[in-house]
Amino acid sequence: MEAAATLAHARRRMIATTGIVLAVVIFFAIVANQALVASMLIAVFGTARDPVFPTPLLDLTPQHIAIVIVSSALTIAVGLPLGIWVTRESGRDFRDVVSAGVDFGQVFPPIAVLAVMFSAWGLGPAPAILALFLYGLFPVVSGTVAGLEAVPPEVIDAARGMGMGNWRILFVVELPLAMGVMLAGIRTSVIVNVGTATVAAATGAGGLGLPIFTGISTENIGYVVEGAVTVSVLALLFDGAIAVLAMWLAPESSLD
Amino acid sequence: MISLEHVTKRYGDRMAVDDLSIEIDDGDVAVLIGPSGCGKTTTLRMINRLIEPTSGRILIDGTDAATLKPEELRQHIGYAIQSVGLFPHLTVAENIATVPKLLGWKTARIVSRCEELLALVGLDPAQYSRKYPRQLSGGEAQRVGVARALAADPPILLMDEPFGAVDPLNRDRLQGEFLRIQRDLKKTVVFVTHDVDEAIRLADKIALMRDGHLEQYDSPEQLLDHPETKFVHDFVGADAALKRLGRVRVDSVMRTGQATVRADQPDAIEAACASESRFVYLVDADGVLVGWIDSRVLDRGTPAAEAATRVDWRQAAVRPDGSLKEALARMLALGYRSLPVVAAGGRLLGHVTLSDVEKTMEGGDAHLADHTDNEAGSIGGGGE
Structure with missing residues (x-):
């Protein structure tokens, strides 16, 4: 019976993985085909004004993805250890301070961070990456803390009572059990990041925000739609990719 | 032999355990019993240093436990608790393998030991080793918990209300199986319970505790027939004669x-x-x-x-x-x-x-x- 469940899980996982790979391939096939994108936009908005943004999507999308990946990687690299630390003996006293801090990071508008950092760092992707990093920290840290705090205390007590050290308890018991909730936090953070990364265009870092900002200032709705739709689909693809990753990483026993 | 010498644990002003001295002989089952908050679990947890005593010494075969590395000490003392604490993300076999893995046993030895232990606690290895804890009933989980505690064949076993969370019928069976296993293995067992009948059935010696201090430490027969204080008398109840029957096969x-x-x-x-x-x-x-x-x-x-x-x-x-x-x-x-x-x-x-x-x-x-x-x-x- 449990063997059958494992098999069903493995099958679902293979189907989901194939699905997301196909979706990514189709997405890039469309993005790469400037003529197809143009004909779709012209079909909707007509040719009264040119609705197709001059920089091709195939240039803008990789810029956008690069900003998302760098800022999210930074968020995870800082957020996970921070979340782990405040649930340890040594960091427990800082739990409230840290959660207030990351809370503030999220309520502080990224565009304001951008404005402040622009004056210090000037043009380029750096101000955007910092803004996105601060903005995305909250779901990662709170997901990590929630996941670790949900590990049943008797399980940790049993582990300690059998002679496991703190590090071993963390890696063998706590993190695997917290993985599901932690990944949910990361997923939220990354998806929000994909949309918010459009602000990067404001400091000249490019990305899919560029057609949107240009469209707004030149009152060309075609540009706005081109950028916005691509960003939305990209966000869905990231969401799907992380969901599939979770199927590979999260322990089987947490599934029904 | 486990010797507790004037062991005290203080939390602020509260004395959780107050100058407790008992000796537990090799191969004996010593049951710590008393009302909630009497310090029985604190005492148990001081033996494997999950809690450090405020003062006093705990000697295990003559060695002061405080001089050993806590992790090493615990790897040589079996530990089973009421809520079982099985790792939900690991299979039954992987759960049992926990301490053998810490001790660096070879895989083949771990596998055969798991099978041996599952059979010992009355679970078919072929059927159970690959199950996850959520697929077990309460009684089965308790059995796996006991098997896990016995995995590395530790001479000492600490059990904190291990049968507390199962229904009376299952508890009765688990107690019977515990006695059967104990007759063969002759472990030195420290067992915490609040159930007098369980204590009388399983114990070689009962330590009855109240507000952190020891009321009486004796064989169940002595405790039933010659209670030293009114508290002991009241605690074992008016049906001492009936309870004694629980010890006769x-x-x-x-x-x-x-x-x-x-x-x-x-x-x-x-x-x-x-x-x-x-x-x-x-x-x-x-x-x-x-x-x-x-x-x-x-x-x-x-x-x-x-x-x-x-x-x-x-x-x-x-x-x-x-x-x-x-x-x-x-x-x-x-x-x-x-x-x-x-x-x-x-x-x-x-x-x-x-x-x-x-x-x-x-x-x-x-x-x-x-x-x-x-x-x-x-x-x-x-x-x-």
């Missing part, structure tokens, strides 16, 4: 040599009833109990086949390793003055009578007497 007062015949041989039944025994037990070809005959009924001219009381051995018999308390309860429930004793599978071994139970309860040495049955008519068999 059925086979220690069982009578053998009863009249027995094969149920499928009617002539033999007639013949047996002519003997001086009032009750004749009926068994099938394999010796499995199927019923009995009251010869007094026969005297009134009823044919033997009709006079037989047919019974299911699962309901009307007791097991030799059951307690006399259990046997008495069953006699009262069924209204019989004696019960057949059967082995696993229902094979008739002997019988136990109400009068022998009474003699044991009165503190006599009835259970030490020779019980080969030769007194005609003295063995009240069945009858309402």
